[in-house]
Amino acid sequence: MKIGRLEAVRQHLYINGASTITELCEAVGASVATLRRDLMVLEKGGLIERVHGGARLAEGTGIELGFxxxxxxxxxxxxxxxxxxxxxxxxxxxxxxxxxxxxxxxxxxxxxxxxxxxxxxxxxxxxxxxxxxxxxxxxxxxxxxxxxxxxxxxxxxxxxxxxxxxxxxxxxxxxxxxxxxxxxxxxxxxxxxxxxxxxxxxxxxxxxxxxxxxxxxxxxxxxxxxxxxxxxxxxxxxxxxxxxxxxxxxxxxxxxxxxxx
The missing domain is CATH 3.40.50.1360 (Rossmann fold)
Incomplete structure (x- = not known):
């Protein structure tokens, strides 16, 4: 379940760009506390960057918009x-x-x-x-x-x-x-x-x-x-x-x- 949610966060970010914590919570159906923990995991992996009030995909990750x-x-x-x-x-x-x-x-x-x-x-x-x-x-x-x-x-x-x-x-x-x-x-x-x-x-x-x-x-x-x-x-x-x-x-x-x- 955790892996699916992390992937959902990344999916939302490369479709919608930088997003607020609230937008991400609504998109993946997670609480603010859970979402913040997910963002910490993704940030440590170099996959996202935290911005004021939210997150975006890390520059240079090579992730392309899905076909x-x-x-x-x-x-x-x-x-x-x-x-x-x-x-x-x-x-x-x-x-x-x-x-x-x-x-x-x-x-x-x-x-x-x-x-x-x-x-x-x-x-x-x-x-x-x-x-x-x-x-x-x-x-x-x-x-x-x-x-x-x-x-x-x-x-x-x-x-x-x-x-x-x-x-x-x-x-x-x-x-x-x-x-x-x-x-x-x-x-x-x-x-x-x-x-x-x-x-x-x-x-x-x-x-x-x-x-x-x-x-x-x-x-x-x-x-x-x-x-x-x-x-x-x-x-x-x-x-x-x-x-x-x-x-x-x-x-x-x-x-x-x-x-x-």
Whole structure:
């Protein structure tokens, strides 16, 4: 019971950010005294930091927002981006769909309007959504399971990619910095993503406006490595111009209802 409550505290903090003692007590159903003892345990383990009147996740713990929570963030923009990406797919091609949540929406779009093709992925949810879809041959890259992203990564997955070639890669982005470098929070994921880019003729990033102007630890590649970028209309004009200056074909969707394309 204690372990479950400690995990519930951490879950609440990475979904909601810094929280007060009262908020945490209500979230996990514990008394103030019990909650304070739990926070002491988590603090000693380096997992949280105490702040005035509450707590937050410790900086640098590497905890990412869970896949299910991230999947539902900016969902309208992700679906609009997926619709635009779907229009680029050609029947009888070989495509790679990475494990990102926006790419998952593309898999669901393909499920609605299937066409004959080969879809390779390292994302378990992507493979599951495409399972049994008429005409779509699904290949799941094997490797080490990364629970934070419901993905398979590591040297076994990379070795498989070295024996393959793709007409198109559809890849998400954890963060895109000011100099248009794509980052992720995990070294193994960054390494596999770089392999995907090297093995694909068309390289298409799917990223809503919230991913820009951010950074993470591990480099995936530069925008100059891409052929296409698909985003939503929350991305400011200056970013759009900078992307076009790299020679990348930019597609801006209107799914968010924003006014500054």
């Amino acid at each position: 299910i929570q991230r999947e539902n963030a900016n969902i309208a923009a992700k679906r609009a981006i997926a619709d635009a990406a779907f229009e680029l797919i050609q029947p009888h091609s070989a495509i790679f769909l990475d494990a990102g949540t926006t790419v998952l929406q593309l898999a669901r779009r393909l499920r609605l309007n299937p066409m004959p093709l080969t879809a390779v992925t390292n994302g378990l949810p992507v493979a599951q959504d495409l399972m049994g879809v008429t005409g779509v041959k699904v290949l799941l890259v094997g490797g080490e399971l990364r629970p934070e992203n419901a993905s398979l990564v590591g040297p076994h997955a990379e070795a498989q990619l070295d024996r393959m070639q793709f007409d198109q890669l559809f890849i998400g982005a954890g963060a895109i910095s000011e100099d248009l470098t794509i980052f992720t929070k995990d070294l193994a994921e960054a390494s596999l993503n770089a392999r995907m880019l090297a093995r694909s003729r068309q390289r298409i990033v799917l990223a809503d406006g919230s991913k820009f102007g951010r950074s993470a630890t591990y480099v995936v590649g530069k925008f100059s490595n891409l052929t296409h970028a698909i985003t939503d209309d929350t991305l400011p004009t200056r970013w759009c111009q900078e992307i076009r200056n790299t020679g990348v074909e930019l597609i801006v969707t209107g799914g968010s209802g924003g006014a500054d394309p």
